[in-house]
Amino acid sequence: MRQHIPNFFTLLNAFSGCIAVIFAVRNELDYAALFVFIGIFFDFFDGLAARALGVQSDLGVQLDSLADLITSGLVPGIVMFQLLAMSQTGGWNATSPILDEGWSGVGPAFLPFAGFLITLSSAFRLARFNIDEDQLSSFIGLPTPANALLILSLPLVLLFHGNDYLNSIILNPWFLIFVTLLSTYLLNSKIRLFALKFGNWSFKDNALRYIFVIVSLALILTLKFLAIPFIVLFYLLSSLFSNILSVKP
Known part of the structure; x- marks a missing residue:
């Protein structure tokens, strides 16, 4: 069951x-x-x-x-x-x-x-x-x-x-x-994009995810539905930036 x-x-x-x-x-x-x-x-x-x-x-x-x-x-x-x-x-x-x-x-x-x-x-x-x-x-x-x-x-x-x-x-x-x-x-x-899957709650291990969530909430509060395209764009750019720096998200 x-x-x-x-x-x-x-x-x-x-x-x-x-x-x-x-x-x-x-x-x-x-x-x-x-x-x-x-x-x-x-x-x-x-x-x-x-x-x-x-x-x-x-x-x-x-x-x-x-x-x-x-x-x-x-x-x-x-x-x-x-x-x-x-x-x-x-x-x-x-x-x-x-x-x-x-x-x-x-x-x-x-x-x-x-x-x-x-x-x-x-x-x-x-x-x-x-x-x-x-x-x-x-x-x-x-x-x-x-x-x-x-x-x-x-x-x-x-x-x-x-x-x-x-x-x-x-x-x-x-x-x-x-x-x-x-x-x-x-x-x-x-394009390789990070997943919003938290293996633990450590900020060090999930810095990119925490930053993404905080920025997304800020955009939603200020732009409402208009925030969604910007959130998707930020998701793409932050993933690309992470890939360039070879930082594990």
């Missing part, structure tokens, strides 16, 4: 992702983001529970990636589809562009489907992760949850920051295509 406790949290991640898919298709992207956040919490907690109980298993690894594909792969792809569709209609539409035939009359009708490059890249990244034995204490390429947060931050900035300048940037189709291509590259890049 104990060995299935982490799997239960993994399934909660998958369930949260399924709910997020429904909201994303309905173009209720704030609620989609909420359930992605909940799913990512369960994703973190299942690994924590597995390590605490000493019940890591191959089944858990496979199940975790399948859940992540829904929450951190499919949902961001749908969200980018919606954003690209909105960029062609000129702004936010309460009606889901997926269900509204009017969106396809403006610009190339196929353009929004480019958003699913994120889903395909996430699937490839997760499959590679499952067979790669060199990602036990760190990651090679941007983890799918971090990428999902990056993509989901865009509609949250649109909805809650209310800045016309930012809105015009985010709903620019060229900007969205750039973000999509950047996302697909980062997911499967060769």
Whole structure:
């Protein structure tokens, strides 16, 4: 029974992702983001529970990636589809562009489907992760949850920051295509990134992790949802800096 406790949290991640898919298709992207956040919490907690109980298993690894594909792969792809569709209609539409035939009359009708490059890249990244034995204490390429947060931050900035300048940037189709291509590259890049796994609570052994958490909290308190892209950027730069200095995170 104990060995299935982490799997239960993994399934909660998958369930949260399924709910997020429904909201994303309905173009209720704030609620989609909420359930992605909940799913990512369960994703973190299942690994924590597995390590605490000493019940890591191959089944858990496979199940975790399948859940992540829904929450951190499919949902961001749908969200980018919606954003690209909105960029062609000129702004936010309460009606889901997926269900509204009017969106396809403006610009190339196929353009929004480019958003699913994120889903395909996430699937490839997760499959590679499952067979790669060199990602036990760190990651090679941007983890799918971090990428999902990056993509989901865009509609949250649109909805809650209310800045016309930012809105015009985010709903620019060229900007969205750039973000999509950047996302697909980062997911499967060769960049080695530190993992937020604390083997102990020593500051000396986890200095980079503590600094990252403190800076991230400071950014969230000051910038709110706009902080998420900066946190992802800081994650990338601090990992690169650590790699250059050959400092073990």
